[in-house]
Amino acid sequence: MTRFLCDEQLGRLAKWLRLQGFDTIFQCPISDTELIRRAQLEGRIILTRDKHLADKTLWEAIVLIENKSYKEQLKEVGRKVRLPKSTPFSRCLECNTLIQSIVREEVRGLVPEEVYATYEKFYTCPVCKKIFWQGSHVQNSKKRLRMIIR
Ligand SMILES: [Zn+2]
Structure with a gap:
């Protein structure tokens, strides 16, 4: 690894x-x-x-x-560096911990209302408790990563 x-x-x-x-x-x-x-x-x-x-x-x-x-x-x-295969978006950007999916209902009130209404999948960092959702950083970053790598 x-x-x-x-x-x-x-x-x-x-x-x-x-x-x-x-x-x-x-x-x-x-x-x-x-x-x-x-x-x-x-x-x-x-x-x-x-x-x-x-x-x-x-x-x-x-x-x-x-x-x-x-x-x-x-x-x-x-x-x-010979890089191994990796799983993008599997780690917390703030603290490097592997993030976990979280039941949607549990993030109600913790994320902006329009985010809650728009997105289906949410993830949380068990250490710093930051919440991520598919959309926001995932889509933007994928686009940017492609721009960088291609
Ligand atoms: Zn974290």
Whole structure:
């Protein structure tokens, strides 16, 4: 299982990797020492913009990300890391936890009325309790992902 740990400069990339379903941690602030320790402990590939860190560390699973724009960064990860098959939209974008479907009635009052009226399927993050629905971020993001990847 390919898992990632993004450095402080790659918060946006981290969200996009999560959106594609990859287990991705983004911790900010984080020191270089802590970054490496956590990667080793959890068996994660470090993605970093810091050339100096990439050169000096003995941890081998570290990938230097050279592009500035997250769209290019996403492509760069695809080129530099052999990515396994993933399940897009399976993780909470805020905290990386696997989301679960939730009975529609349970979100009544927790989401805007027009959202409740419009959408059938709802999901929740068991950790941060954020609610997602099909439509909103899923459709927009799919469109955007296609734009980026194609
Ligand atoms: Zn969450």
